[in-house]
Amino acid sequence: SQQGEEDPQALSIQEGENATMNCSYKTSINNLQWYRQNSGRGLVHLILIRSNEREKHSGRLRVTLDTSKKSSSLLITASRAADTASYFCATEMYSGGGADGLTFGKGTHLIIQP
């Protein structure tokens, strides 16, 4: 089953604009991660935010986390054609003796038009 659900499923914007995508999840988490996937490079880790953090920045990326609403958002500023990809949020829960695998949503397919 997939815990995270990204919204929107698809997003098309002009190069230079900002792109915002959201993720909702169902159960308590230890951290939430965002990944990017395109046909050329596979699944690439973008940023990780801990459950006790509210906002994090990395270059043109800004991630927020609201644990009370069980939601996160990823903002990509000044988008470029190379940002065209599918973006997934993934949550991680610890249980028993160690970490479980990541649980991914279905992704947001982002298209940057030149």
Place this chain on the structure above:
Amino acid sequence: DTGVSQDPRHKITKRGQNVTFRCDPISEHNRLYWYRQTLGQGPEFLTYFQNEAQLEKSRLLSDRFSAERPKGSFSTLEIQRTEQGDSAMYLCASSLDPGRALETQYFGPGTRLLVL
């Protein structure tokens, strides 16, 4: 390139045949994960290893699937008596022990399986 590698990158097989995939993690990583991804979906967790020990298996991992990591380095995923529903991208990821810094999983390029 010292990232996660997977072999083969593509595999076409006939229904009922057995297939085996290999994953080589980043050398200092002691955790290794297998995921499966079908078209239009996110990756789904299958199983993971802490060194050579297989610590968890998803309900998605039927009896036809078996994974090994005999020396705590590379891992193999075997699918016996393949079915058309097994067609998917099989992804491998590795990470450091979570007792250290934040655990980021690094993914390989995947093996795309097509069962005819």
